[in-house]
Amino acid sequence: MPTTAAPLIEVTRIYAEPAAIDLPRGREMAARWPQAEIVPVESHWRIPELHGDEANVRRWVRIKREALVLGVKKSISVRPNGRSADFIAPSTANGCAMACAYCYVPRRKGYSNPITAFTNIEQIMGGVARHVKRQGAKPEPNQCDPHDWVYDIGENSDCSADALLGDNVHDLVDLFAGLPTAKASFATKYVNRDLLDWDPQGRTRVRFSLMPAAMAKLTDIRTTPVPERIAAIDDFVEAGYEVHVNFSPVIVAPGWLDEWRDLFRQLDAAISPATKAQLACEVIMLTHNAALHEVNQGWHPKAEEVLWRPDLQEPKRSENGAINVRYRAATKRRYLDDFLALLAAELPYCRVRYAF
Known part of the structure; x- marks a missing residue:
């Protein structure tokens, strides 16, 4: 199984759309890795040696650590959401340096899907600012x-990891610090303490994803260990962030409620x-997803013992038309009710914004 001994990101090859690396942000990002080979590509969506090649399963983690893709974000549209956020901001990145076994992101480009960073940051920020106005x-x-419009700025990546590559996330945090009617939001499984030196002024919500440590060790590959995520929460609050937690994904396995009770405590x-306030x-x-299940069988089959449970799951068509699997509706409701009752007993001050 992959280890986390190597650095999360150690770029040796940069795949760059010419228009992306010609922008100031593209040049800045490339300059952070002066020894990296620059490989020109026509499109960040079509890089055969990274995307859509089943042989890459064997190099899954190495690609995530060593490859960076630079692209230009074509669509600057803001989409309505209504669950975690009011709106989804245009992405400044997609893909991830981490390798959570259940993550939906690899389903889009296929297989390893390292970070693609978009370098037209001024255009993205301008689109967000106009939408907020x-x-x-x-x-x-x-x-x-209760008060502000919330914009998710990390739908297809982990902003804490993206911030290791350049200043896109920092720029967005600064942008929202000056917007009195809106706040940024992103979920993360990586503790990047560089963010503590920024000045969010309460306008960025960081959502630390948490699950029982043993399950995280099995499924949250290359992420910050859960105890370290918990230990960072107070520091981020003191630095001026609003901090929420994501209890996700909730995976049903023997003893799962006892493990969650321990985590809550x-x-x-x-x-x-x-x-707490x-x-x-x-x-x-x-x-979960059948295609991802097949990919995982090639690099981390142990995780599939808890993620792929045909005895407990049923097909579900997602909003984008993909066929996924979820816990059967009747039993899922019971699992969720049991979870919420336990949460209310152990953390009565923790308001549930939404649960599904």
């Missing part, structure tokens, strides 16, 4: 936030009264 003040509270013991969470039950 058009919304005006938020008229009423909702599950996303670890979290409760670790965080300050100030953190602003804490909220999301709860997301596991969704």
Whole structure:
């Protein structure tokens, strides 16, 4: 099984659209890795040696550590969401340096899918700022936030890891710090303490994803260990971030509720009264995918023993038309109810923003 001994990112090859590396941000990112080979590509979507090649399963983690793709974001549209955020901001990256066995991101480009960073950051930021201005003040509270419009800036990547490559995420945090009616939001499984030196002014919500440590060790490959994520929460609150937690994915396995009880108690013991006063969470039950199951069989079959459970799961068509599998509706409701009852008993101050 892959180890986390090597650095999370150690770029040796940069695949770059010419227009992307010609922009100032592209040149800045390439300059961070002066020894890296520059490989021109026509499109960040079509790089055969990275995407769509089953042989890459054998090099899954190495590609994630050593490859960086630079592209230009073509669509600067903002999409409505309504679950975790009011809106999904145009991505400044897709792909990930981490390798969580259940992650949906590899389904888009296929196989390893390292980070693609978009270098037209000024255009992206301009589109977000104009959208925020058009919304005006938020008229009423909702599950996303009681006061502000919330924009997810990390739908297809982990912003904490993206920040290792360049200043895109920092620029977005600075942007939202100056927008009085909106805040940025992103989920993360990586503790990047460089973010503690930024000045978010309460306008960026960091959602630390948590699950029981043993399950995370099996399925959250190349991520920051869960105890370290918990230990960072107070520091991020003190640095001016709003910090929520994602209890996700919730994976049903023998003893799963006992393991979650232990996690809730670890979290409760670790965080300050100030953190507890602003804490909220999301709860997301596991969704898996047959194609990803087949990929995982080639590099991490042990994880599939808990992720691929035909005895407990049923097909589900997602919003984008893909066929996934989830826990059967009737039993999923029972699992979720049991989880929420345990959460309420152990962390009564932790408001549930949404659960599904």
